[in-house]
Amino acid sequence: MGSVEQLHETVRDAAATLVGDSAVARAVKLERPPRAELGDYSTNAALLLAPKLGLPPRDVAQTLAIELGSRLGSVLARTEVAGPGFLNLFLSDQWLAAALGGVLEAGDRFGAAEKAAAARIDVEFVSANPTGPLHIGHARGAAYGDALSRLLAFRGFEITREFYINDYGSQVRKLGESVAAIARGEPVASDGYHGDYVATLVPAERALQLDIDELSREALAACLEQIRASLERFGVRFDVWFSERSLHESGAVERVLERLAANGESYRSEGALWLRTSTHGDDKDRVLERSDGDTTYFASDIAYLEDKRSRGFDRMIYVWGSDHHGYEARMKSACAALGGDPETVELIALQFVHLVGGGGARVAMSKREGEYVTLDELVEQVGVDAARYFLLARSHDTTVELDSDLAVSRSADNPVYYVQYAHARIASLLAKLGSDRVEEALGEVAPVPSLHPSERALLKRLLAFPADLEDAAERRAPHRVATAVLDIAQQFTAFYRDCHVVGAKPRASESLRIALALATQRTLAISLGLLGVSAPDRM
RNA sequence: GCCCUCGUAGUCCAAUGGACAAGACGGCCGCCUCCUAAGCGGCAAAUCCAGGUUCGACUCCUGGCGGGGGCACCA
Incomplete structure (x- = not known):
C-alpha cells in the first residue's frame, strides 16, 4: 500500500463491494481536496453509488468509511463525511513515508509508464515550407510537437518524430527564381520571396551558373539546412525528414491513386479525379488529380499517410496550424478509404501566436513585409528555456499573445x-x-x-x-x-x-x-x- | 450563409462534472545577522449573455453576442 494508485484501487474495490457493480465503481475518483483541512484525499464514491442503492449519499459515505477502515487498517488515520457526500480520507504518517519511499525507488523514472498498448506513434510537426525561416508560429509547433513526443515516450509509447518537406510544388521554383533575380541584381518578382535570407542561400556567382531547376534545388536544400539548424538550437530533432518530392519520384502517389480507384473510392468528373471522402464523413468530395493532369497536395498527403501506415504505426498524429483544422475530416476519410481506421489519424490544431506591438495593437505577421519574429530571433532574445516554457505553458487551443517589444524584458518574468x-x-x-x-x-x-x-x-x-x-x-x-x-x-x-x-x-x-x-x-x-x-x- | 475553435481579475492564463475558481504579470503594504531576495508574507481584483441537464456546471446541451480559423481542380 505505497502508492496513490493502490489507494485508488482499494477505494474502487470497496465501492464495488457496496454496490455489487464494478462498472459504477470504475467511475469512482480519488482526488486531492481543495484545502488541507479536508483531508489528504477524498472520494466521490458515495455520490455515485447513492442513486444505485437508493440511500442518502451521506449514509453511503458512512458505510464506505467502515468498509475502507477494515481494508486499510492503520493506513487510514480517520475519515470524515463532508458536503453532499464526499468521503475525506486522512492518511497515517506511515503511509506517507512509505509513499515517499516509492517515489525515491522510481528514481528518474518517477511518473513514467511501462510500454503502452498500441504503442507506435508517429508525430509529425513543424513541416514548414522550406522556402523561408521559421517564425514564431513554427516555434510553437516545434515546442509543442517536441514536448508531446517526449511526454508520450516517457509514458511508454514508441515515438517517431517526423518533418514533412513540401519540396514539390511551384513554390520551389519561385524560391529559385527569387535567388536568381537577386544574383543578377534584379528586383524579385512580387509573388517571389523577399526576405534578406534569400540572398544567403546560394552564392551569387554560383547561382548565375546553374539552370533554374538546379538552382531551385540547391536553394531549397540550403533553406532546409537553415531550418534544421534553427530547430537544433531550439532543442528539437527529428527522426525522419520526409520529402514530398520522393513520393512522386518513387511512384507512391501514382500507386495510391490506383489503389483508391481499384477500391472504388475515386471517380472522374468534370475532367478531374475525385476521392469519395463524403462517404466517410467529410463535407464534400475532394480532388486528387486536377483536370490539367497535376495531382493535388491532398494526393501527396494520402500517399504519405499510406507510407506511414506501411511503416506500422498504430497512430499518426499531425500537429498543424489552426488554419488547417478543416483538413481533419478529409485526412480521416482518406485513412478510411485506404481501409484503415480513421481513429488512428489524429489532428491537433495549434492556435496562432499573435504578435502584439508596444501599445497592444496587433501586428500582422507577413513574410512579404518582413514583419514577423523568427524562431532564431526569439531564441536569441529570450533564450531557449524561456521561449519554450512561454510557448508550452498555454493550452494548444488557446491563442498566444506575444508582445514583440517586451519579448526581452518579459523573459525575466x-x-x-x-x-x-x-x-x-x-x-x-x-x-x-x-x-x-x-x-x-x-x-x-x-x-x-x-x-x-x-x-x-x-x-x-x-x-x-x-x-x-x-x-x-x-x-x-x-x-x-x-x-x-x-x-x-x-x-x-x-x-x-x-x-x-x-x-x-x-x-x-x-x-x-x-x-x-x-x-x-x-x-x-x-x-x-x-x-x-x-x-x-x-x- | 454553413462548419470548427476560443471567450475566466487591469493584463497573460490554469482548472474537460466536484467542495470557497489556481497561478503569473501589473497595483498597494511589509520582510535579507536565517540551507540562493531570480526569494517570502499580506491586500484588492474574474467565469460574455439567457435558458436547460445534474445532488453539484468555467466544464455538458440549446439559443444569442464577441474574437480567430475554415468552407479551391492554391500550397
Whole structure:
C-alpha cells in the first residue's frame, strides 16, 4: 500500500463491494481536496453509488468509511463525511513515508509508464515550407510537437518524430527564381520571396551558373539546412525528414491513386479525379488529380499517410496550424478509404501566436513585409528555456499573445526561472549536506512523529505527479506538465521556508527532509526535461 | 450563409462534472545577522449573455453576442 494508485484501487474495490457493480465503481475518483483541512484525499464514491442503492449519499459515505477502515487498517488515520457526500480520507504518517519511499525507488523514472498498448506513434510537426525561416508560429509547433513526443515516450509509447518537406510544388521554383533575380541584381518578382535570407542561400556567382531547376534545388536544400539548424538550437530533432518530392519520384502517389480507384473510392468528373471522402464523413468530395493532369497536395498527403501506415504505426498524429483544422475530416476519410481506421489519424490544431506591438495593437505577421519574429530571433532574445516554457505553458487551443517589444524584458518574468531556481536551490542544499549524508538519509526514510503541514503538502503534490503526466499524455496537453512543475516548485518553496533541512532535529526528521528534497529535485528535473528546458544546479 | 475553435481579475492564463475558481504579470503594504531576495508574507481584483441537464456546471446541451480559423481542380 505505497502508492496513490493502490489507494485508488482499494477505494474502487470497496465501492464495488457496496454496490455489487464494478462498472459504477470504475467511475469512482480519488482526488486531492481543495484545502488541507479536508483531508489528504477524498472520494466521490458515495455520490455515485447513492442513486444505485437508493440511500442518502451521506449514509453511503458512512458505510464506505467502515468498509475502507477494515481494508486499510492503520493506513487510514480517520475519515470524515463532508458536503453532499464526499468521503475525506486522512492518511497515517506511515503511509506517507512509505509513499515517499516509492517515489525515491522510481528514481528518474518517477511518473513514467511501462510500454503502452498500441504503442507506435508517429508525430509529425513543424513541416514548414522550406522556402523561408521559421517564425514564431513554427516555434510553437516545434515546442509543442517536441514536448508531446517526449511526454508520450516517457509514458511508454514508441515515438517517431517526423518533418514533412513540401519540396514539390511551384513554390520551389519561385524560391529559385527569387535567388536568381537577386544574383543578377534584379528586383524579385512580387509573388517571389523577399526576405534578406534569400540572398544567403546560394552564392551569387554560383547561382548565375546553374539552370533554374538546379538552382531551385540547391536553394531549397540550403533553406532546409537553415531550418534544421534553427530547430537544433531550439532543442528539437527529428527522426525522419520526409520529402514530398520522393513520393512522386518513387511512384507512391501514382500507386495510391490506383489503389483508391481499384477500391472504388475515386471517380472522374468534370475532367478531374475525385476521392469519395463524403462517404466517410467529410463535407464534400475532394480532388486528387486536377483536370490539367497535376495531382493535388491532398494526393501527396494520402500517399504519405499510406507510407506511414506501411511503416506500422498504430497512430499518426499531425500537429498543424489552426488554419488547417478543416483538413481533419478529409485526412480521416482518406485513412478510411485506404481501409484503415480513421481513429488512428489524429489532428491537433495549434492556435496562432499573435504578435502584439508596444501599445497592444496587433501586428500582422507577413513574410512579404518582413514583419514577423523568427524562431532564431526569439531564441536569441529570450533564450531557449524561456521561449519554450512561454510557448508550452498555454493550452494548444488557446491563442498566444506575444508582445514583440517586451519579448526581452518579459523573459525575466518567465515562471521558468522560478522553477529552475527551486531546482538549483535543492542542488545547493544537497551539496551542502554532502553525498554521504544524502545517501544515508535515503536508507533512513521513516515516519516522523508529526509531519509539518508543508512537508505533507509537498509530498502529496509529488505523489500526484504520475497522474498529472497520465492526463497530460492522454489529452495531448504538455501544458499540464508546465502547470504541474510550477505548482511543485511553489510547494517546495513553501516547504523550504517552513522546514529547515540542514540540522533538523531529530535526525529522522532531517533524513526525511533530505529525501523529500531529493525527490522534489528529481521530479522538477523530469518535468523540465519533458518540456525541453534545462535544470541547472546553479543560478 | 454553413462548419470548427476560443471567450475566466487591469493584463497573460490554469482548472474537460466536484467542495470557497489556481497561478503569473501589473497595483498597494511589509520582510535579507536565517540551507540562493531570480526569494517570502499580506491586500484588492474574474467565469460574455439567457435558458436547460445534474445532488453539484468555467466544464455538458440549446439559443444569442464577441474574437480567430475554415468552407479551391492554391500550397
